[in-house]
Amino acid sequence: MELLGIVASPRKMGNCELIVKAIAEKLPPPVRLRIVRLAGKEIRPCKACYRCLSGDCPLQDDFGTVLEAIVSADALIVAAPTYLRGPNSSLQRFLDRGLQFWKHVDALDGKPALAVAVAGVRDGEGHALLGVENFLHGMGMNVKGRAVIRAALPGEALLLEEAISSGAALAEALVDPVPRPAASPSCTECGGTYFEFRGGDRVYCLLCGAGGSVRLEDGRVLLRTxxxxxxxxxxxxxxxxxxxxxxxxxxYLRERTRLREAALRYAGGEFI
Ligand SMILES: Cc1cc2nc3c(=O)[nH]c(=O)nc-3n(C[C@H](O)[C@H](O)[C@H](O)COP(=O)(O)O)c2cc1C
Structure with a gap:
């Protein structure tokens, strides 16, 4: 298996890097693990020029090299540290350039992947794991396992029992041919477990945008999306x-004159 680890942490030999390596070690051989340290790559912000839809992205940086590594891998493990209750921003910077993914749909769609968020504080992960899953869903991948791993000091992920057993379960999930039922109620469209309550019994899946309803039956939460x-x-x-x-x-090209005229009234302003 050609396995790609995406480490979204600036720390070398930090918990994210170590977890990726520990999971890879538990997979049935032969496995070749290559790692991208995403936080250290130069990924420039998308300029929203939409040129990539008909040609090439004008930005010259590491995006293409990273995308090529993702496209050619058989499977992915993405691990991000929690920063201020969200995933390290390198994931979103990469994802922002994602209009270029459409050119690689056939290679990306359904690729098996694992999502890991590392949090130093118990219950401190906020939406970090959602961010990692969104990164994978944005590319159409099949998230076969997901976990928040508690570890604060670099290396702690290798010492804490809970982290070690999560890593082993993730390795099993990645190669398991049978999809595992989610531990908590999940979206029937995408398997996501993150919802916004929209009044009454209405819910909205934050991962795929599915709408639906939720109810309790014999003490069990039943979700329909x-x-x-x-x-x-x-x-x-x-x-x-x-x-x-x-x-x-x-x-846009047809309507741009009308759009510009509407916006003209708000031209200028005091910028910092
Ligand atoms: C700027 C910064 C913000 C952080 N914010 C959080 C947080 O909101 N919640 C949390 O649980 N841990 C937080 N942490 C702790 C890291 O997620 C934790 O140390 C993790 O193990 C780092 O992974 P790494 O070693 O791969 O970099 C923060 C760390 C840093 C440096």
């Missing part, structure tokens, strides 16, 4: 979304 109005999960939807984006670009 319906596909989101606009999805880009799955091969067909990803291709469809790429087409939709190209149509939006055409629409």
């Amino acid at each position: 319906v596909p989101p109005a606009h999805s880009w999960r799955g091969d067909a939807s990803m291709h469809g979304h790429g087409e939709w984006l190209r149509e939006m670009r055409e629409r």
Whole structure:
């Protein structure tokens, strides 16, 4: 297996890097692990020019090299440290350039992956794991296992019993041919376990945008979700979304004079 570890931490030999290596070690051989230290890569902010829809991205940096490594891997492990209750920002910086993913749908869709968030504080992870899963879902991957691992000091992930057993369970999940049921109620569309309550019994999946309802039956939480109005999960939807984006670009070109006129009233301002 050609395994790619994406370490979204600036710490060398920190918990994220060590967890990725420890999980890889538990996989059935032969495994070749290559690692991208994403936080150390130069990934420039997307300029929203949409040029990538018809040609190449004008930004010259490490994005292409990292995407190429992701595309050619058989499976991925992404590990990010929690910073201020979210994942390290290197994940989002990469994801922001994601309009370029449509060119690689066939290679990315359904690729098996693991999502790991490391948190130094108990219950301190906030939306860090959601961010890691969103990173993988954004590329259409199949998140086969997910975990928050508690570890604060660099190296602690190798010493704490809870972290060690999470790592072993994740390794098993990555190669398990049978999809495992989620431990908590999950979205019937994408398997996500993060929801916003929208009044009454209505819920909204934060990972795929599915809407649905929730109710209690015999003490069990029952969730029913319906596909989101606009999805880009799955091969067909990803291709469809790429087409939709190209149509939006055409629409912009047709309507830009009217749009500019509307915006003109608010031109200028005091910027810092
Ligand atoms: C700037 C900064 C902010 C952090 N914020 C949080 C936090 O909100 N919640 C938490 O549980 N841990 C937080 N931590 C702790 C790290 O998530 C923890 O030390 C983790 O093990 C780091 O992983 P690494 O060794 O791979 O870098 C923070 C660490 C730093 C440096």
